[in-house]
Amino acid sequence: METVLIVEDDVDWDVNIKTQMQLISDNLRKLTDINNTDKSPYGQAWDVLWIGHCGEHTSVDTPRIEFSDATVPPRNTYTGWANKYMYNIDAGKRAIQIGVNPVCSFGYALTLKGAEKVLDWAGKGGNEAFDIRMLQGCQTKDLKCLVVNPEVMHHYQPPKELGYTSLVAESDGKGVAADEDKFEHVMETIGSSRPDLEAVQMERVYSVEI
Structure with missing residues (x-):
C-alpha cells in the first residue's frame, strides 16, 4: 500500500466528494x-496531504494552484x-498549496515514506498535540505537506438551534454538552429527514467552533 487516508470518526464531507477529489488530484x-x-x-511527491482541517494560512505569496470548484461556498460562510x-x-475557487500552518487532523493522507516520517517526527512528542507536532514538521520542512484550502472534510457538529452544545463550549461556560446518545439522534435526524441533504452537508463542513 503506497498511500493511506486517515479520517477522524466524527468527520463529515460533501456529497460531491468524488468530484472534489478529482479536482484536487x-x-x-x-x-x-x-x-x-x-x-x-496523487503521485508520491509529498508526505502529508491535508484535506480536512480547521484552518490554514494562505496569501498571494503562498505556493499554490487555485482551481474552480462549484461546491465552494461563499467565503463569508466560512467561520473560525x-x-x-x-x-x-x-x-468560487479552492487551492492546493504548500502547508504553512494547518491545524487539526480531521482528514489527511500519507504516502508510505510520509507515514515513516510522521512516525519518527510525531513519535518524538515534544509535549505537543499530534496535529501541532505535524504542523511543526511542515514548518521545519521535516515533512513535505500539501493542504487543500478551504478543506473538504471537517468535524461534524449539529446546528446549535437543535440544542447542541459542544464540550469546548461547555468548558467555556456556554452551556452543558449533549450526551452521546442525544448527539447520535441529532445526526440521524439531520441525515435522514431533510430533503436538501447536499445543502446540509455543506453547512456541516463550514460550521467551525473555535
Whole structure:
C-alpha cells in the first residue's frame, strides 16, 4: 500500500466528494509537476496531504494552484480563526498549496515514506498535540505537506438551534454538552429527514467552533 487516508470518526464531507477529489488530484499533480508516466492519482511527491482541517494560512505569496470548484461556498460562510485567509483565494475557487500552518487532523493522507516520517517526527512528542507536532514538521520542512484550502472534510457538529452544545463550549461556560446518545439522534435526524441533504452537508463542513 503506497498511500493511506486517515479520517477522524466524527468527520463529515460533501456529497460531491468524488468530484472534489478529482479536482484536487488534477491540480495536485500540476503543483508537484508529476510526470505523465506516473499514473497514481496523487503521485508520491509529498508526505502529508491535508484535506480536512480547521484552518490554514494562505496569501498571494503562498505556493499554490487555485482551481474552480462549484461546491465552494461563499467565503463569508466560512467561520473560525482562518476566515480572513479565505479572502486571499478567489471567490468560487479552492487551492492546493504548500502547508504553512494547518491545524487539526480531521482528514489527511500519507504516502508510505510520509507515514515513516510522521512516525519518527510525531513519535518524538515534544509535549505537543499530534496535529501541532505535524504542523511543526511542515514548518521545519521535516515533512513535505500539501493542504487543500478551504478543506473538504471537517468535524461534524449539529446546528446549535437543535440544542447542541459542544464540550469546548461547555468548558467555556456556554452551556452543558449533549450526551452521546442525544448527539447520535441529532445526526440521524439531520441525515435522514431533510430533503436538501447536499445543502446540509455543506453547512456541516463550514460550521467551525473555535
